[in-house]
Amino acid sequence: MDWIPLLSTLTGAGIGITATLIADRNRWRREESRHALELRREVYTEFVSALKAAGEEIRAVALGDHMSGSARDAAVREAVRSTGIYTASERLWLVGPPQVVDAGNQAFHCLRTIRDAYARGVAVDSAEAAPLVAQRRAAMAQMRRLMREDLGIAPLGIE
Helix, strand or coil: CCCHHHHHHHHHHHHHHHHHHHHHHHHHHHHHHHHHHHHHHHHHHHHHHHHHHHHHHHHHHHHCCCCCHHHHHHHHHHHHHCCCHHHHHHHHHHHCCHHHHHHHHHHHHHHHHHHHHHHHCCCCCCCCCHHHHHHHHHHHHHHHHHHHHHHCCCCCCCC
């Protein structure tokens, strides 16, 4: 019996199966990478939107009239809670790379500092609030820059 045709057939089948497995594995990796990128994009958008909404909410509350300091404090804190920022923050902590999580945490803490100032009665457009707002803007810009970098999006250059 001639073994060469049988060995050639088995070798060809082995090469074909191996090539198919490698192609499937590469396709799976691309799909996983694409899914992870889309998930991070969604989480980043949710977090940035919640931060913006929380900032607008506490500003609106701080501009309003409140009968007492405790009523203002409660209203400002509730304004932040109602935006979903805490859930968005936890999602960021779960899927973001360390540098993005750190930048997001910095922006979040800047927002909390402003929240606490407004809760104490600091006026929105006061000299006391101005450096807090500037610090928050800088933290937000840094966070966005790192998020864009992680997503493979070119920097805007306008912040």
